[in-house]
Amino acid sequence: MQFVQLLISGVAQGCIYGLIALGFVLIYKATEIVSFAQGEFMMVGAFIGVAAMSFLGFPFWLAVIAAMAAMGLLGLLLERVVIRPVLGQPAFSIVMLTIGIGYLLRGLVTMIPGMGTETHTLEVPYKDATLQWGSLVVGSEQIAVILTTVLLCALLFAMFRYTRLGVAMQAASQNQLAAYYMGIPVQRINGMVWALAGMVAAIAGLLLAPITFVHANMGFIGLKAFPAAVVGGFGSLPGAIVGGLVIGSIESLSGFYLPEGFKDVAAYVVVLIMLMVRPNGLFGERLVKKV
Amino acid sequence: MRFIFKTSYQQDIRLAKHGGHRFWYGLLLLGLLAAPALLPEYWLAQLTFVLIYGIAGLGLMLLAGFTGQFSLGHAAFLGVGAYTQALLTAMGWPFLLSLSCAALLSAAVGIVVGLPALRVKGIYLAIATLAFGFIVEEIFARWESVTGGNKGIFLQPPQVMGYAFESSQAFYFLCLVIAIVCTLAILNLLRAPTGRAFVAIRDSEISAQSMGIHLAYYKTLSFALSAALAGIAGALYGHKLQFITPEQFDIVQSIDLLLMIVIGGLGSVHGAFLGAMFLIFMPQLISLSKDWLPDSIGQSPGLQTFVYGAVLIVFVMFEPLGIYGRWIKVRAWLQLFPFYRRGMFRRQKSFQKSERLR
Numbered sequence: 001m002q003f004v005q006l007l008i009s010g011v012a013q014g015c016i017y018g019l020i021a022l023g024f025v026l027i028y029k030a031t032e033i034v035s036f037a038q039g040e041f042m043m044v045g046a047f048i049g050v051a052a053m054s055f056l057g058f059p060f061w062l063a064v065i066a067a068m069a070a071m072g073l074l075g076l077l078l079e080r081v082v083i084r085p086v087l088g089q090p091a092f093s094i095v096m097l098t099i100g101i102g103y104l105l106r107g108l109v110t111m112i113p114g115m116g117t118e119t120h121t122l123e124v125p126y127k128d129a130t131l132q133w134g135s136l137v138v139g140s141e142q143i144a145v146i147l148t149t150v151l152l153c154a155l156l157f158a159m160f161r162y163t164r165l166g167v168a169m170q171a172a173s174q175n176q177l178a179a180y181y182m183g184i185p186v187q188r189i190n191g192m193v194w195a196l197a198g199m200v201a202a203i204a205g206l207l208l209a210p211i212t213f214v215h216a217n218m219g220f221i222g223l224k225a226f227p228a229a230v231v232g233g234f235g236s237l238p239g240a241i242v243g244g245l246v247i248g249s250i251e252s253l254s255g256f257y258l259p260e261g262f263k264d265v266a267a268y269v270v271v272l273i274m275l276m277v278r279p280n281g282l283f284g285e286r287l288v289k290k291v
Numbered sequence: 292m293r294f295i296f297k298t299s300y301q302q303d304i305r306l307a308k309h310g311g312h313r314f315w316y317g318l319l320l321l322g323l324l325a326a327p328a329l330l331p332e333y334w335l336a337q338l339t340f341v342l343i344y345g346i347a348g349l350g351l352m353l354l355a356g357f358t359g360q361f362s363l364g365h366a367a368f369l370g371v372g373a374y375t376q377a378l379l380t381a382m383g384w385p386f387l388l389s390l391s392c393a394a395l396l397s398a399a400v401g402i403v404v405g406l407p408a409l410r411v412k413g414i415y416l417a418i419a420t421l422a423f424g425f426i427v428e429e430i431f432a433r434w435e436s437v438t439g440g441n442k443g444i445f446l447q448p449p450q451v452m453g454y455a456f457e458s459s460q461a462f463y464f465l466c467l468v469i470a471i472v473c474t475l476a477i478l479n480l481l482r483a484p485t486g487r488a489f490v491a492i493r494d495s496e497i498s499a500q501s502m503g504i505h506l507a508y509y510k511t512l513s514f515a516l517s518a519a520l521a522g523i524a525g526a527l528y529g530h531k532l533q534f535i536t537p538e539q540f541d542i543v544q545s546i547d548l549l550l551m552i553v554i555g556g557l558g559s560v561h562g563a564f565l566g567a568m569f570l571i572f573m574p575q576l577i578s579l580s581k582d583w584l585p586d587s588i589g590q591s592p593g594l595q596t597f598v599y600g601a602v603l604i605v606f607v608m609f610e611p612l613g614i615y616g617r618w619i620k621v622r623a624w625l626q627l628f629p630f631y632r633r634g635m636f637r638r639q640k641s642f643q644k645s646e647r648l649r
Contacts, residue, residue, distance in 0.1 A: 034414045086608055091413060092361050096553050097607045099546060103600025110593025117592065216593070223425075223542065226418045234414070261433040268422035272407065275419050279411050 001135050006252045012142035014248020015149040019204035020225035021232065021240035023197040029173040029235050030193040033083065033094050037102035038201055039222015044105050045071045045202030046214045050120045060125050067202040075198030079191045102219065110216045117216065122209035141210045148207055152200070153241060169193060227271035233281025242282060246270070304482045323467055327460040335463055337575070341567045342466040343527045346473050348552050348563030350520030353477060355549070356558040357486065358513040359493030360408055363417045364424025365548050368518040370431055370540030371397045372525030374438055377446045377535060386449035393526040394519040401518025405511040424545050431537035443536035446529045466527055473520060477560060489513055550599065554606050556613030565614040573598065
């Protein structure tokens with residue numbers, strides 16, 4: 001029972017990692033950029049949600065939509081203003097650029113007077129309810145996280161499978177030049193991918209908010225999502241979620257069964273082992289260099 | 292405009308290419324030697340930190356700027372150096388011996404980290420080093436019998452031949468000497484076959500390999516040397532602060548180091564020190580600017596983070612070669628004065644290359 005209980009909380013935490021990793025993977029697949037700002041995107045999304053609810057008095061659902069819309073716009077804007085001019089430069093300068101974006105966003109949020117430096121709670125309608133099931137106790141926040149992740153995955157799957165936009169994104173991610181020749185506006189697609197990543201990050205932030213509170217440094221959890229993305233395979237969307245679940249479960253289990261301190265590094269130990277054993281991850285595409 | 296007509300290989304690899312170099316670097320050296328007499332205590336301490344971060348930056352520059360292997364966990368090497376130094380000096384070892392041990396131990400750890408670097412590259416390597424950095428930080432915090440855990444650990448002033456470097460002036464000179472030795476070592480390394488091999492690996496692994504460069508050996512060597520320099524810097528850093536805790540060697544420190552060399556100018560030895568100056572003096576500039584800003588912004592702790600992010604973005608977008616790259620352009624303008632054309636340094640557009648096929 002103890003084991004199942006731990007597994008459930010691990011899966012809930014893992015879904016958050018998975019959602020952030022989903023953002024990495026979306027951007028990486030489409031544009032080959034690894035965005036270190038994804039954690040900060042999540043933080044900004046959560047802050048917008050809090051601001052919408054406490055200052056504008058929005059109800060929860062409207063606040064969620066507002067945060068998603070705002071983050072989508074932010075993603076579009078950043079792609080257009082900052083990322084697009086440096087496309088084609090070495091991959092690492094773009095990574096530094098995203099680190100810079102992360103710093104910028106964190107600094108900006110901290111500079112908001114009377115709000116940025118404090119810790120906030122997000123008033124969610126499902127707060128504090130628990131489900132009892134034999135000796136298993138599951139918090140409603142955890143159920144919300146798991147359900148939303150499942151729903152979001154289904155939506156993303158449907159989008160990539162059945163809509164023109166999704167298919168165009170897939171095409172652009174596989175071969176930008178070929179997609180461009182086929183009449184797909186690759187640059188616009190890139191912008192939309194960033195917008196999508198922003199929206200996913202906003203959802204992750206709002207889901208995480210009831211569990212860990214909203215503060216300016218919550219974006220550092222994004223660093224835990226890198227292991228998730230690597231374990232799943234950096235270029236694979238289902239891999240991101242699976243990787244998140246794996247990392248979350250391992251973290252939760254090692255926090256209980258292993259001595260203190262292992263919980264914080266479990267994810268990183270796993271990623272090191274993964275990189276040595278199977279650098280392509282569980283679902284990674286194995287690409288061979290063609291000459 | 293100065294033209295140097297090279298007539299021998301000796302001339303080609305000479306460190307000071309012409310009299311101008313000798314003059315200006317000599318002047319710089321004189322200035323640095325005179326600094327303790329001229330500067331107040333506070334600014335001397337800042338200058339000492341510039342030297343210490345400059346040494347760490349040299350290490351990271353060798354790895355990232357010259358070998359093309361990016362490390363997001365470099366603060367861990369700094370920490371290994373600092374803790375080794377703290378433990379050995381506490382046991383009464385002389386400074387130079389413990390410093391060498393700190394460098395050697397960091398280098399050994401660097402080799403351990405460098406081994407996965409043979410299998411993974413690019414962003415995967417960055418994530419592997421990131422993971423390594425987290426693990427090392429956690430070890431510092433948890434291994435309480437050795438590192439003192441989160442309570443931290445004290446360091447004595449360094450002692451060489453019975454002379455204790457207690458005053459900040461004496462310690463400054465110690466750092467200066469070590470920084471000069473490290474810089475000369477790196478400069479020599481870069482003009483030797485090893486350094487050429489590093490640069491070849493950075494520019495193209497495949498062509499380097501086909502020229503007979505043993506990738507595994509040189510990549511591991513680069514990690515080891517880089518970690519050794521970081522270890523030396525860490526040891527000095529510990530002595531300067533006289534008190535170290537695990538939080539000083541966290542991911543933020545690693546990213547600061549990376550930010551430092553990117554802003555200083557990737558792929559130049561000058562860049563390491565220019566970046567260190569940026570990292571140390573930027574907070575001073577920001578606190579000076581606070582008087583001009585409205586209180587709600589000026590007093591906010593986020594201002595520094597914001598400025599760092601903004602500066603980093605501006606540099607990557609408009610000046611990828613950093614402060615040193617900007618200086619080269621200014622120098623060209625001065626040398627060519629009436630004939631400088633806009634766009635002399637314009638870079639060619641390159642097509643986006645896929646990492647997946649590399």
